[in-house]
Amino acid sequence: LNGSICTMTISPYYEWIQDSEEMIRNIPRSKIRLVSMIGKGAFGEVFYGLLADVAHLRNELPVAIKTLPSLCSEQTKSEFFFEAIILSKFKHPNIIRFLGISIDDRSMFLILELMEGGDLRTFVRDARPREKGECSSLSILDLLKLSLDIAKGCQYLESNKFIHRDIAARNCLLTEKGPHRVAKIGDFGMARDILRTNYYRKNGVAMIPVKWMPPEAFMDGVFTSKTDVWAFGVVLWEVFTMGFVPYPGKTNAEVMKYVLGHGRLNQPPLCSGELFDLMKKCWKSKPKERPSFVSIVETMTKIKREHKQEDPIMLENLSKDPAPFVID
Numbered sequence: 429l430n431g432s433i434c435t436m437t438i439s440p441y442y443e444w445i446q447d448s449e450e451m452i453r454n455i456p457r458s459k460i461r462l463v464s465m466i467g468k469g470a471f472g473e474v475f476y477g478l479l480a481d482v483a484h485l486r487n488e489l490p491v492a493i494k495t496l497p498s499l500c501s502e503q504t505k506s507e508f509f510f511e512a513i514i515l516s517k518f519k520h521p522n523i524i525r526f527l528g529i530s531i532d533d534r535s536m537f538l539i540l541e542l543m544e545g546g547d548l549r550t551f552v553r554d555a556r557p558r559e560k561g562e563c564s565s566l567s568i569l570d571l572l573k574l575s576l577d578i579a580k581g582c583q584y585l586e587s588n589k590f591i592h593r594d595i596a597a598r599n600c601l602l603t604e605k606g607p608h609r610v611a612k613i614g615d616f617g618m619a620r621d622i623l624r625t626n627y628y629r630k631n632g633v634a635m636i637p638v639k640w641m642p643p644e645a646f647m648d649g650v651f652t653s654k655t656d657v658w659a660f661g662v663v664l665w666e667v668f669t670m671g672f673v674p675y676p677g678k679t680n681a682e683v684m685k686y687v688l689g690h691g692r693l694n695q696p697p698l699c700s701g702e703l704f705d706l707m708k709k710c711w712k713s714k715p716k717e718r719p720s721f722v723s724i725v726e727t728m729t730k731i732k733r734e735h736k737q738e739d740p741i742m743l744e745n746l747s748k749d750p751a752p753f754v755i756d
């Protein structure tokens with residue numbers, strides 16, 4: 429890292445780290461300005477900030493800054509750094525851009541592309557029509573475009589044999605709220621923790637996203653790209669319910685029992701039969717029977733291309749909620 433020595437234990441089987449050709453840029457702290465807090469991450473606060481002297485830019489570049497306070501363990505420091513290593517490997521329009529790291533004796537910063545549209549779950553929730561007769565700022569086509577963006581990001585990870593383990597609307601971000609918005613996968617905290625220490629926790633408590641996991645994952649800890657496919661199916665459900673929590677009212681234990689008994693999420697009112705068929709395929713009990721992301725991107729591209737009506741979403745479309753049911 430450009431002169432500053434850092435020691436960290438890297439899980440031995442992740443050989444591709446050692447041969448990471450691109451260096452991770454260590455950005456001098458003097459070039460970074462923290463402006464305001466965006467929220468809290470798993471480690472420390474996340475800020476909206478400004479980065480000076482960026483390449484061809486005349487003025488400062490708005491960025492998102494993940495901070496890690498200095499009073500933390502060596503393990504936490506190496507986890508934080510490990511996320512930078514993971515992020516620096518990815519180059520794709522639907523994966524968050526990593527700009528660099530900034531280490532000084534007080535703290536560590538991860539500098540990320542600023543996604544001014546915020547996270548996907550909050551975005552679709554905020555776009556819900558409030559009153560009867562009021563229409564949403566979003567159309568079904570907008571929801572299809574957002575979903576297809578995430579599918580493409582997942583296809584890139586799948587083609588790189590990278591298992592994300594926590595694909596969910598909360599971990600996806602939007603470049604802007606406006607009509608030219610692009611959705612990207614924005615957080616790799618679960619993959620980072622599993623790759624380094626084989627488990628995921630926040631302040632010591634295991635945090636397992638059961639509602640986004642297939643049976644082989646929450647029963648046997650088996651994770652493959654087909655795990656991400658199941659989770660993507662749940663993201664489709666989140667987007668087309670405009671931000672519902674999956675399996676409303678069910679605890680994680682009840683969801684595990686329900687899903688093991690072949691119970692599945694219901695068809696969201698905004699979701700066409702064709703799209704729901706795709707969701708159901710993502711939730712096949714047998715991983716091998718789930719589609720690849722290559723096939724998901726193809727199917728969703730076709731659905732999007734054939735989607736003609738542009739009518740915006742009304743509250744009436746959202747409300748009818750057929751009961752959950754059993755498939756397979």
Ligand SMILES: C[C@@H](Oc1cc(-c2cccc(S(C)(=O)=O)c2)cnc1N)c1cc(F)ccc1N1NC=CN1
Nearest residue numbers: 467468474492540541542543544546547599614615
């Ligand atoms: C680490 C953080 O990264 C970002 C958050 C926001 C961002 C997130 C929410 C709202 C806004 S905004 C529109 O208020 O500026 C910007 C914008 N750009 C980022 N690069 C993040 C990545 C995710 F994938 C999911 C959630 C968050 N966080 N972490 C703390 C809060 N969100």
